[in-house]
Amino acid sequence: MSRPTITDLAREAGVSRSTVSRVVSGRGYVAAPVRARVQDAALRLGYVPDGVARSLRHRTTRAVGVLISDLGNPFYAELAAAVDQTLRSRGYHMILANSGGLDDEEDAAATLFQASRVAGVILAPVSKRATRRLVDAGLVVIEVDRQLAPGECDAVLVDNMGGAFAATGHLLGLGHRRIGLLLGERGWQTATERLAGYRSALVAAGVPFDRELVPRSSFSRDEAARVTGELLDRHPDVTAIFATSNVLAEGAVVEIQRRGRRILTDLSIVAFDDVPWMRLMQPGITTVAQPTEELGRTAAELLLDRLAGGGASNRPVVHRLATTLVLRGSTAAPGR
Amino acid sequence: MSRPTITDLAREAGVSRSTVSRVVSGRGYVAAPVRARVQDAALRLGYVPDGVARSLRHRTTRAVGVLISDLGNPFYAELAAAVDQTLRSRGYHMILANSGGLDDEEDAAATLFQASRVAGVILAPVSKRATRRLVDAGLVVIEVDRQLAPGECDAVLVDNMGGAFAATGHLLGLGHRRIGLLLGERGWQTATERLAGYRSALVAAGVPFDRELVPRSSFSRDEAARVTGELLDRHPDVTAIFATSNVLAEGAVVEIQRRGRRILTDLSIVAFDDVPWMRLMQPGITTVAQPTEELGRTAAELLLDRLAGGGASNRPVVHRLATTLVLRGSTAAPGR
DNA sequence: CTGTTAGCGCATTCAA
DNA sequence: TTGAATGCGCTAACAG
Numbered sequence: 001m002s003r004p005t006i007t008d009l010a011r012e013a014g015v016s017r018s019t020v021s022r023v024v025s026g027r028g029y030v031a032a033p034v035r036a037r038v039q040d041a042a043l044r045l046g047y048v049p050d051g052v053a054r055s056l057r058h059r060t061t062r063a064v065g066v067l068i069s070d071l072g073n074p075f076y077a078e079l080a081a082a083v084d085q086t087l088r089s090r091g092y093h094m095i096l097a098n099s100g101g102l103d104d105e106e107d108a109a110a111t112l113f114q115a116s117r118v119a120g121v122i123l124a125p126v127s128k129r130a131t132r133r134l135v136d137a138g139l140v141v142i143e144v145d146r147q148l149a150p151g152e153c154d155a156v157l158v159d160n161m162g163g164a165f166a167a168t169g170h171l172l173g174l175g176h177r178r179i180g181l182l183l184g185e186r187g188w189q190t191a192t193e194r195l196a197g198y199r200s201a202l203v204a205a206g207v208p209f210d211r212e213l214v215p216r217s218s219f220s221r222d223e224a225a226r227v228t229g230e231l232l233d234r235h236p237d238v239t240a241i242f243a244t245s246n247v248l249a250e251g252a253v254v255e256i257q258r259r260g261r262r263i264l265t266d267l268s269i270v271a272f273d274d275v276p277w278m279r280l281m282q283p284g285i286t287t288v289a290q291p292t293e294e295l296g297r298t299a300a301e302l303l304l305d306r307l308a309g310g311g312a313s314n315r316p317v318v319h320r321l322a323t324t325l326v327l328r329g330s331t332a333a334p335g336r
Numbered sequence: 337m338s339r340p341t342i343t344d345l346a347r348e349a350g351v352s353r354s355t356v357s358r359v360v361s362g363r364g365y366v367a368a369p370v371r372a373r374v375q376d377a378a379l380r381l382g383y384v385p386d387g388v389a390r391s392l393r394h395r396t397t398r399a400v401g402v403l404i405s406d407l408g409n410p411f412y413a414e415l416a417a418a419v420d421q422t423l424r425s426r427g428y429h430m431i432l433a434n435s436g437g438l439d440d441e442e443d444a445a446a447t448l449f450q451a452s453r454v455a456g457v458i459l460a461p462v463s464k465r466a467t468r469r470l471v472d473a474g475l476v477v478i479e480v481d482r483q484l485a486p487g488e489c490d491a492v493l494v495d496n497m498g499g500a501f502a503a504t505g506h507l508l509g510l511g512h513r514r515i516g517l518l519l520g521e522r523g524w525q526t527a528t529e530r531l532a533g534y535r536s537a538l539v540a541a542g543v544p545f546d547r548e549l550v551p552r553s554s555f556s557r558d559e560a561a562r563v564t565g566e567l568l569d570r571h572p573d574v575t576a577i578f579a580t581s582n583v584l585a586e587g588a589v590v591e592i593q594r595r596g597r598r599i600l601t602d603l604s605i606v607a608f609d610d611v612p613w614m615r616l617m618q619p620g621i622t623t624v625a626q627p628t629e630e631l632g633r634t635a636a637e638l639l640l641d642r643l644a645g646g647g648a649s650n651r652p653v654v655h656r657l658a659t660t661l662v663l664r665g666s667t668a669a670p671g672r
Numbered sequence: 673c674t675g676t677t678a679g680c681g682c683a684t685t686c687a688a
Numbered sequence: 689t690t691g692a693a694t695g696c697g698c699t700a701a702c703a704g
Contacts, residue, residue, distance in 0.1 A: 002395075003473065005681055016691045021683055028684090029689055046473070051451035052397065053681035055388045056696050059338075063431070063452075071417035074410060081407035084434055093448055095399070096432040098420055112429055115387035116399075137339065137382070253616055277613030280589055341697055352675045357699060364700090365673050389697035392680050 004045040012041040024049050055117060062092045064303065065113030067123035067130075069101050074275045075246055075292060076124070079144070082296025083122055090304050092119065101185075101219070103127040110134055120303045125149070140306045144299040146189045147318070154306070156299045156319045160190050163288035163323035164197025164244065167270045170286070170325060171240045172205040174333045176268060180231045182243040182252060184219035194244045194272065213238065217248075224251025225258075232259070239334035240268035246275040249285065268331040283329025291321045340381040348377040360385050391453060398428045400639065401449030403459035403466075405437050410611045411582055411628060412460070415480070418632025419458055426640050428455065437521075437555070439463040446470055456639045461485070476642045480635040482525045483654070490642070492635045492655045496526050499624035499659035500533025500580065503606045506622070506661060507576045508541040511669045512604060516567045518579040518588060520555035530580045530608065549574065553584075560587025561594075568595070575670035576604035582611045585621065604667040619665025627657045 006020040015034060022028040023038045055061040066083055068076040084094050095116060097109040103126045110130040113121050120140035125131050128148040134141045135152050147155040171179050181198050183191045202209050213235065215227040228251060231238060243249035249271035256263060263269055263283060271278060274289035298319055342356040351370060358364040359374045391397040402419055404412040420430050431452060433445040439462045446466040449457050456476035461467050464484040470477045471488050483491040507515050517534050519527045538545050551563040564587060567574060579585035585607035592599060599605055600619050607614060610625035634655055
């Protein structure tokens, strides 16, 4: 009734358990006819090797812990999909968890990963605590999208500053001087770097930075909508908005529409992170595209290479992937 | 250097391994001071119980295999997120795999789940083979979104026929008589049921069914765009399109825009499956909303209940969740 | 209340 | 080329 083990297989095929082990694991010598007999029995019994027992024996698994902020956000979903695909093509699989950006959840996930004896971890970190703990426990860990523990593990990031510089520069080039910036939570590395890109573009153009144009908000759509409203109320001279994530952009668009203002004609908008709806809008949303699929693939490959190459032997590497400014119709000269 | 085990803990705390086991697993009697001593040692050593060894001993894990078609599709991503959340709140976690709608991939995932000794499986099935194998192996399995093995396991579905009936009825009520239907791959239960809803709404309105208005395509965005183009070319009398998934709707919208036709004014459109961009469009896309979060939560709860209640004791249950027609601006009387 | 013993299913010595 | 023996880390009788 319960699932067959090598012992059942051994009895069925009339050989010892060791021999069965050799054929199912594909290691060691086994005479061809014996091998065939065992394989036959395996098929008959519907035998599937017990990965748990195997893992205990090998003291590691083929599982990789993947921790992202929010599966509902298409950016993270695509990232996870890319990680999964790369992992599977090399015989690994993924234990996926959402942190929701909460460090308690992140800690819980880290514990889960440790307990599961995963081969490694890929995470979009929330606090450096979890990363550090995992690294200290001897696990291979890769930080992705954000880096909170530089020098302690590999990281795969995008050029946030360059992307933000390009986006802001594009608006400035069109003649905008009062540009609202939707940033999400401060303190997150992506936010900090995108802010830096925005500021340095302003400096390059000789336009003064006005902190009033950078309202505080969370990363949520609704808060982005709210602060967009406040921004437009308090600063009617704002002619463009740079929303530094797909969700923030969504909030901004919702609010602009709610007020009956029209994108492009009344207000230019640039986003960060290209997601499908931005192409569907009319006009399409100009945005800084991230190489999301490459981000996930690179992280997974880095991890797998570390595993093959014997862990954290060499020093940590950091990949910075380039972004691309995708011009669509949502940006034009002000006051048109 | 390697991770501490109960043996290390036992030595550190000066007790036997069984006692350590009792305190870390929280089962059995342990004197308070001894307990404290062990917990102390655990903290000092950074001990985390080995879930693999535990699983081997218990002959089951706290992992649930989750198989969906495509993480990149917001419907599945949201579904997976809901499953994950419910699972985690009850101490389980998720091994997530993408089938991409391919039965080979599904088989591979089923094998992985079996090998991983998951407590149960939630899947959006591709072929009945995998479900059957899993059920035969004694696993608790829940089919979600589609049911391919009726009577063999629980299923959580939405009222596809009712939703399609409502959507089509809405268009008919506005006066449309020639309604294109984008269905995706035939043979998928969702497609079949949505087609049935479309047809019965036509019957109810006394409008003849024309198979020419139901072009063949896959579920991909690009193919949806292509067949939308062909449909509009061959049948200029079509005044409305019903796209039965969010991705198909995306393709239809892209093609309509490419031709410079305008939604609502030139052509009404109704979708199935409410995703964020449909609210962002102007006009917003009228659609049949699925209770996606509830779908995932219900599936997870059903699974967990089965596990608690001792497996597949009682007969399979099927949940049919209601859909809601969300009226937005993309539908109007024809020829306006 | 605590320790001893045995074994979950598998892979790996080591002998034969 | 095959089999016997051992142990991965943990839990569950059972005896003390």
